[in-house]
Amino acid sequence: MKLLESKVVLLNRDKIKSRFIYHGVKRVFDFLAAACGxxxxxxxxxxxxxxxxxxxxxxxxxxxxxxGQNxxxxxxxxxxxxxxxxxxxLAKLKEQNDVDGPMFKMKDDPRVTKIxxxxxxxxxxxxxxxxxxLRGDMSLVGPRPPLPSEVEEYSEYDKQRLFVIPGCTGLWQATERNEVGFNEMVQLDIEYIQRAGFLxxxxxxxxxxxxxxxPNGSY
Incomplete structure (x- = not known):
């Protein structure tokens, strides 16, 4: 998966909102899939x-x-x-963050239980x-929903992740996961929003x- 090379992509929010058929069908599919799941x-x-x-x-x-969205x-x-x-x-572990940016990730996090x-x-x-x-807060596929503290540190570019409903999985999780940092994750989310479609x-x-x-290195 080739990452976007730089922060140059600005999404057209009105164009995203205008995709009524895609978003409508996606919502129905999400609801039925979640209920079956x-x-x-x-x-x-x-x-x-x-x-x-x-x-x-x-x-x-x-x-x-x-x-979530908006x-x-x-x-x-x-x-x-x-x-x-x-x-x-968490406060004692902040300095051991494995990724740059507002998101916190630690490979050998001592807070995690055995199970x-x-x-x-x-x-x-x-x-x-x-x-x-089922409640409509999330979709099966989309950018991961961030913490409020993370959003406080977002640039206007980063906030484009919030143009769509967040997902349980997405392009970042399905490809690079923890192999990339925050900026690369945002780029993958922007790429997903650009390319979003049924297939x-x-x-x-x-x-x-x-x-x-x-697993692809998740922790």
Whole structure:
């Protein structure tokens, strides 16, 4: 996957909004796929819930405020993959951030539980986001929804990521994942928004299924 070479792409917001058929069909597909996903994967999700609960007896689910389309805030759901006091530990780990920019990533994050390492590696911690899709907060494919603290540091270029509904997976996750930094991630998201279409979305979803089976360096 060839990354965009520089921050020169400015998206046409009106053109994005005018794609009524694409966005309408995508929303229907997202809803049906998420509903089917919850039904089909419910046994797996039950097993994950039991394993999380049995490890440290903490909450099974984790919700976090994220920023969606047009800067709208919402609560994103995940299986809890970190210890309950992970938030308090973050301040001490800031200097060990593995990526540049406002996003925090750490390969050997001590906040992650044993079962957390496994579900994060295979992206299984994301399964509760089917609920976000049903609610319309998220789509199957799109830029990852950032934290409010990250958006505060965004440039006007970076904010173009917020022109569309955020996704559970996207071009960044399906290709480079943690192999690139924040700026490259933004470039991939901008490229996705430019190329978004039914076939491109399907390609990303197929790639994502492959990554769940054979992870591409996620942590």
């Amino acid at each position: 919850i039904i089909i994967l419910s046994p797996l999700m039950l097993i994950i819930a039991v394993l999380i609960k049995s490890e440290d007896h903490g909450p099974v689910f984790y919700k976090q405020k994220r920023i 800067g709208k805030a919402f609560e994103m759901y995940k299986f809890r993959s970190m210890f309950v006091n992970a938030g308090q530990m 957390g390492h496994f579900i994060r590696k295979h992206s299984l911690d994301e399964l509760p986001q089917f609920l976000n899709i 491109f979305d399907l390609w990303i979803m197929v790639k994502t299924v492959g990554i769940v089976i054979k």
